[in-house]
Amino acid sequence: MDQYIKVLFPTRRKVWVDGNPAGFTNKVFQIDAGHHTITLWSSKKNFSPDAHEVNVIGTIPTKPLIVEFVRKEV
Numbered sequence: 001m002d003q004y005i006k007v008l009f010p011t012r013r014k015v016w017v018d019g020n021p022a023g024f025t026n027k028v029f030q031i032d033a034g035h036h037t038i039t040l041w042s043s044k045k046n047f048s049p050d051a052h053e054v055n056v057i058g059t060i061p062t063k064p065l066i067v068e069f070v071r072k073e074v
Contacts, residue, residue, distance in 0.1 A: 001033045003056040004064035007040070010071055014041035028064045033057050038067050048072045 007015045009025040016022060016039045023029030025040065039051040047069040056065050 002030050003033045004028050004059040004061050005031055005038070005054075005056060006064040006066050007038060008066060008068040009040060009047060013047075015039075016041055025069075028061060031056060040069055046072055 005017075005023075006028045007023070007025050011025070013025045014021055014023075015025060015029070017031055017036050019037070021041070022031060033056055035053070035055050037051050037053055040047050048071075049069070052067045052069075054065060054067060059065050
């Protein structure tokens, strides 16, 4: 079943779900229901945490699961 997620970060970044590109930060995008590892693409790794482990279920486009990364100094 399709689910929805929104990954927050101060700037636009590619979002990776289970090691695959899936969308961009600050936009709602669709993923499969279930357990996923969410991370961002960056050559600098200037975000925290390194990844989020989430279980995505019971979402709709207007109420996605919110996952937030924060900027860190490298």
